[in-house]
Amino acid sequence: MSETGIIIVGAGKHGWELDSYLLDAAREGSPLRLAGYIDEHKAPGPWGSSRILGNFETLRQMAAADPSKPLQYITAVGDNRARREMVGKLEALGCPNLVPGIIRHPFSSVGLKNEIGEGTCLAPGSIISTEARLGRHVIMNMRALVSHECVVEDYANLNPGCILCGNVRVEEGAYIGPGATVIRNVTVGAWSVVAAGATVFTNVPPGVTVMGAPARKIMSREDLPSRP
Ligand SMILES: CC(C)(COP(=O)(O)OP(=O)(O)OC[C@H]1O[C@@H](n2cnc3c(N)ncnc32)[C@H](O)[C@@H]1OP(=O)(O)O)[C@@H](O)C(=O)NCCC(=O)NCCS
Numbered sequence: 001m002s003e004t005g006i007i008i009v010g011a012g013k014h015g016w017e018l019d020s021y022l023l024d025a026a027r028e029g030s031p032l033r034l035a036g037y038i039d040e041h042k043a044p045g046p047w048g049s050s051r052i053l054g055n056f057e058t059l060r061q062m063a064a065a066d067p068s069k070p071l072q073y074i075t076a077v078g079d080n081r082a083r084r085e086m087v088g089k090l091e092a093l094g095c096p097n098l099v100p101g102i103i104r105h106p107f108s109s110v111g112l113k114n115e116i117g118e119g120t121c122l123a124p125g126s127i128i129s130t131e132a133r134l135g136r137h138v139i140m141n142m143r144a145l146v147s148h149e150c151v152v153e154d155y156a157n158l159n160p161g162c163i164l165c166g167n168v169r170v171e172e173g174a175y176i177g178p179g180a181t182v183i184r185n186v187t188v189g190a191w192s193v194v195a196a197g198a199t200v201f202t203n204v205p206p207g208v209t210v211m212g213a214p215a216r217k218i219m220s221r222e223d224l225p226s227r228p
Helices: 013-027 056-065 080-091
Strands: 004-009 032-038 045-047 050-054 071-075 098-100 208-211 216-220
Touching: 004 013, 004 056, 013 032, 032 056, 050 056, 056 071, 056 080, 056 098, 071 080
Parallel strands: 004 032, 004 071, 032 050, 071 098
Antiparallel strands: 045 050, 208 216
8 A cells, every 4th residue: 555645734732643643543554644744833843753844835835746646634723713714724725636634543433334524533542433424624532432423513623532422413613622421412503612521411502612510501702703
């Protein structure tokens, strides 16, 4: 199997995590190899197991050098809105061969009939059971669990140890905090935040933060981004 390069966009600690997932995956036979980091705010130089190659312009030049060859990238930014903004900037570079790739740690588990969108990462210990759909640029962090028929929309962030029971819907950009549980058939609205350790029994509207068990709304967010 020939090796395939992938660029991590964002040289921060989440980038280091993705870097280590790629090394683990390579040890288990994955052809995916880290081709380097791109960062708008850090100077080129060593980072993680690789190097910061440059900024978005560097990435544009890399993609433009051989337009017939796909160049994969994955974003490494935990903040959901910042991640969406970053993807918008990458798409605006105008390089059709610059495409989001999926990183799947070898100790993640994906059951039958699931869909995983481009640009999404599955961390160690994450589990998707069956007939679930994960959108694009989703972060599924360590030991996050997604049960049957869940839908997780683009730019959502499932933090370590959270649990989505059956048929849960997590709308675009929603943030499910570490260790939180969302019971079956519940919807968490777009860009909402479920606090660490919360237990959600009823639908959460868009743009609010809920906390506790049972989870209650503690604040609304005025600066909700519009749906594209
Ligand atoms: C929900 C959350 C985003 C709220 O953040 P915030 O708005 O900055 O809230 P604050 O930290 O100012 O806390 C406000 C109050 O809520 C309490 N609180 C904060 N998080 C809480 C939680 N998860 N459960 C219960 N109470 C919580 C605080 O103790 C504080 O109480 P006080 O007013 O009596 O002192 C945050 O607490 C949270 O859960 N973040 C998870 C971050 C994380 O670990 N991410 C994982 C990355 S891998």
